[in-house]
Amino acid sequence: MIRPDIFTETAAALKNIYDTQLPELRQLKDWQSRYRILMTLGKALPVFDSDGHRDEFLVQGCESKAWLLHYQDPVTTQHFWAFDSDARIVKGLIILILAQVNGLTAEEFARASPELLLNELQLQQNISPSRSNGLLAVLTKIKNVI
Numbered sequence: 001m002i003r004p005d006i007f008t009e010t011a012a013a014l015k016n017i018y019d020t021q022l023p024e025l026r027q028l029k030d031w032q033s034r035y036r037i038l039m040t041l042g043k044a045l046p047v048f049d050s051d052g053h054r055d056e057f058l059v060q061g062c063e064s065k066a067w068l069l070h071y072q073d074p075v076t077t078q079h080f081w082a083f084d085s086d087a088r089i090v091k092g093l094i095i096l097i098l099a100q101v102n103g104l105t106a107e108e109f110a111r112a113s114p115e116l117l118l119n120e121l122q123l124q125q126n127i128s129p130s131r132s133n134g135l136l137a138v139l140t141k142i143k144n145v146i
Contacts (some may be wrong), residue, residue, distance in 0.1 A: 001051060002051050002052060002069060003046075003049060003051070003052070004018075004021050005046075006046055006048070006052065006069065006082045007069075007071045007080040007081075007082055009045075009046040010045055010046060010080070010081065010082040010083070010098075010102070011046075011102055011103060013044040013045050013046070013098045014045075014095065014098055014102045015099075015102075016044065016050045017041060017044060017095060017099050018099040018100070021037060021041065022096070022099060022107065022117075024037065025037055025038075025060040025096075025121060026120070026121070027124050031122070032125045034121060034123070034126075035089070035126075037092070038087060038088075038089060038092030038093060038096075039040075039088045039092055040092070041091065041092040041095045041096075042085070042088050042091030042095065043090055044095075045082075045083065045084070045091070045095070046082070046098055046116070047084075048067060048082070048084040052067055052069060052082070052084060053065075053067055053084070053096065054067075057069055058094050059134070059138050059141055060137060060141075061133055061134060061136070061137030061140075062085070062090065062133075062134035062137055062138070063088050063130040063133075063134060064085055064086050064087035064134070065085060065086045065087075066083070066084070066086075066087075066090055066094065066134065066138065067083065067084045067085070068081065068094075068138060068141055068142070069082040070145050076105070077105045078103050078104065078105055078106070078108065079101070079102075079103070079104060079106070079109065079145070079146055080102055080103060081101070081142070083095070083098055083104050083138075089127070090109070090131065090134055093118075093123065093127070093134075093135055094132065094135070094138050096114075096117055096118065096121075097115075097118075097135070097138065097139060097142070100112060100114040100117060101114055101142065106146050109143075109146050112140065115139065118135065
């Protein structure tokens with residue numbers, strides 16, 4: 001059974017990242033500085049237990065192992081996510097997407113463009129094609145769920 005608090009803990013961590021570290025990333029101009037921050041973002045998320053690392057939660061298309069969990073609140077219809085990866089850079093990149101879409105309803109998500117932040121930060125031209133494909137795979141999985 002998935003820890004029931006994984007989504008609330010993740011939501012709090014993602015909000016903090018969105019409010020504090022995302023503005024800092026936007027201020028930085030060089031890739032190395034952004035990379036250092038991305039590598040540390042994953043430390044803010046709660047740790048998955050073995051139930052979260054089941055094959056059914058694996059994101060297909062990621063070179064490294066990446067697990068994505070989803071919960072939709074039946075009352076508010078908001079979508080909540082939890083994520084883990086065995087690669088720190090993947091974790092940091094996906095956190096940038098989740099920080100923008102966590103807690104959105106399907107209608108709000110339809111108006112969102114989380115990939116714009118990746119372009120703004122010039123991340124896709126600084127990561128390998130396999131990392132870029134992994135980002136796309138996670139974004140596709142999120143869109144398919146919503």
